[in-house]
Amino acid sequence: MRTESGSAGLLVAAVVVALAWANSPWSQSYLDLWSTQLSVRLGSGGLSMDLHHWINDGLMVVFFFVIGLEVRKELAVGELTDRRRIVVPLVAGVAGMLVPVGLYLALNPSGEALRGWGAVIGTDTAFLLGVMALVGPAVSTQLRIFLLTLTVIDDIVAVSVIGIVYSDDLDTTGLLAALVSLVVLALMARAGVWRAAPYVLVVIVLWIATLQSGLHASIAGMVSGLLVPALDPRRADVEAAASSFLAFRQSPMPGVQRAARRTLTRAISVNERLQEALHAPTSYLVVPVFALANAGVDLRGGVLGESMTSPVTWGIVAGLVLGKPIGIGLGAWGSVRLGWGSLPQGVGFGHTLAGGALSGIGFTVSLLIVALAFDSPDLRTQATIGVLLAAVLSTLVGWALFAFAARVLGQTDAALPRVLSDPVDPDRDHVRGDLDADLTLVEYLDFECSFCARATGVADEVRKHFGPRLRYVVRHLPLDVHPHAELAALASEAAARQGRFWDMHDLLFERHDELEFEDLTGYAAQLGLDVEQFLRDLDAESLERHVQRDVASAEASGVRGTPTFFIGDRRHVGPHDARSLIAALEASRGPRSDVGGHDAGNLRT
CATH class of the missing domain: 1.20.1530.10 (Na+/H+ antiporter like domain)
Incomplete structure (x- = not known):
């Protein structure tokens, strides 16, 4: 902004x-x-x-290219992945x-x-x-x-x-070259080309071809931006970047630095990298x-x-x-x-x-x-x-x-809610830590989410820092893009009926890529649960209502993805690494006390 x-x-x-x-x-x-x-x-x-x-025909192509990049990102991984959200602005537009x-x-x-x-x-x-x-x-x-x-x-x-109404006479050779350039962009995206330079080179060729064709070049900017892929970071790429960075820390040599930079770059989609590079110069x-x-x-x-x-x-x-x-x-x-x-x-x-x-x-x-x-x-x-x-x-x-x-209408902020709609209830919520702790961290999670707190180790680090000062609460938000997330959430609730929610919670995140029905049944046996009771509970309507109530509270609280954290009853906005969450928790309480740093083993589970 x-x-x-x-x-x-x-x-x-x-x-x-x-x-x-x-x-x-x-x-x-x-x-x-x-x-x-x-x-x-x-x-x-x-x-x-x-x-x-x-x-008008050159610099403005960059402007329309950035708009195309933004649209592609919103359609691929942003607010417009839910196509129902497009209808009203489409009709209004x-x-x-x-x-x-x-x-x-x-x-x-x-x-x-x-x-x-x-x-x-x-x-x-x-x-x-x-x-x-x-x-x-x-x-x-x-x-x-x-x-x-x-x-x-x-x-x-x-x-x-x-491009159509206000363009000059069209040149067939230029049109053909522009079409070939668009096909190349689409094939590069499909092949997973992650370096920015090839895309920039093809876009320049497309721009020249469009100028020669008689079409206004702005159409080349918009269409090419729409073809540059936007993807959520993959856990494997993030882990590779972390490993490369650790290697550079241990051996700060030019070759290791190049490898670390390459893996860090690859972890972020080319669409977002180009937006980051071009947004400020364009504006x-x-x-x-x-x-x-x-x-x-x-x-x-x-x-x-x-x-x-x-x-x-x-x-x-x-x-x-x-x-x-x-x-x-x-x-x-x-x-x-x-x-x-x-x-x-x-x-x-x-x-x-x-x-x-x-x-x-x-x-x-x-x-x-x-x-x-x-x-x-x-x-x-x-x-x-x-x-x-x-x-x-x-x-x-x-x-x-x-x-x-x-x-007059009382319509002030035009933003998502920032307050937790349903206060923490120890009788239904899953709480790790002292129920009377003065700090509360609530996480909405998805067991197939490889970036949720337990999967990344953030939760363990935050809990270890605060010890008994913190109670950690989790709620379910199985996302549509994760086909096994809802079943995994039900499995954790079925385990909770036998007093083993947190054991199943930890195991599901350790195996977040193995969440088929047969896998969940095996995890129940591994934890020593009554498997027959576990399977009966898995189909219980009351457990489904529990998960859906969490989903409804997430919607009412402005949660749109996982992980999303609440510091007390306020939604945390910004980075959710351990350092950022610790700072936000400390700020929510005021000046730091001398109680922190206790061992996580003292926490009541």
Whole structure:
């Protein structure tokens, strides 16, 4: 959020500088700068464009590439893995394009002005999120995901419109080369190529091919980003990285360092590594430079007055400032009322309307389409003024609607709950440690999760540090992506009926990759349980209700994955290594006492 708010500040500064420069005595130097030719040649081939085109057709490809990476990650391992969460933002996004286009066409039904309809369909994702960080709720993580999903739909349509409607005559050879590049990207992802350099090289080839084909290059950025794989870290890769790091610690030599760096890099997906590398440069450099090159409109000589009476200007203002919130609000409300889906937890309709208003900041995408849509300099100037005016008005409307939602509707934070919905109950919860301990650590776990506290050793280290000062509580959250997790949770509860929950808990994590029914039966025998009773309990409805109650409490407490920890009754956000959890537990109690560091063997189990 700091990056997004900082980017928004730079965008505003770039717009102000561009307008001041274009309307100063040195305005010709502004035009001369962006018309300067820049050539890159290798032998007899190469590219030659003016700076304006290098920015719009080159740097902006990086912007759309980052958006594509974010979408792929959300679809693969993020909030959008549950496809039901896509329905409401999908409908809202489509309505948030159709209504603005309808308003624009109502004011500009014919002539060259008609070509500007594409300027009202897109949303500037970076600007929207940056402004929301400034005028929105203090915590807006859920609204951010909703709006990101919605604006990605806008961007996909906008980029498709740019690539198809506003492209030049198409070149078959360039199209074929671009298609081959896309196939290569898909094959690399399927083959599990984990180094970033091959992807970057193919994307550059794709960009050049797209330029040669006549399609606008932004489509290459978006599509290529969608093809770069995003994966959750695998336990084997993390363990390999840890082993390599230990080897370097014991033998700090260049070869060992290279091996350690390679295994550390491989543990994180190439998608996330590219996002990490490109997010800040895109926000702090690419988008502000684009604004500087495109927002400089000369308002002298009556241009501003003419724009204030232009249907093009007001068509864009009406489409973005009115059409976006109306379309998004109606789309979201209608899809929820029809039972097609629901708003994200923590997001109200007041937030949705306010976010819809901020979606009227079309800035980057709209200016790009304006530059492509109009041959007439006058229409291009009028449309650009409309985009700039819409950005200001949309910000003000969004700020007012956020204030209304907070003060009148009571919709303040647009985030997941942070408080444990069901307090710890020693009569039903599984507690390790002194029931009266002054510190409580609650973990929602999945027995197939290789990163849960018992699997990584975090729980043992934290308990050893605090000794009798800590009680450690576990609850179940079997994830859909783990086919054996629910059965394993039931097995632990069946063992609990014979007083052996923690023994089964430890054994299941030691064998987290061997959780078939036959394996669980074998573990029961290994622990000396009455196997027949264990099997009968495994089918008991009361045990299933116990697990489902844990799952319901996780949902109500804002838990979305495992492991998730609560320090007392507050959800822990951030790293969950032993050091971080110990620090959070100490902070929750105040100044550290002298009781810590007792042996874990003293804990009551």
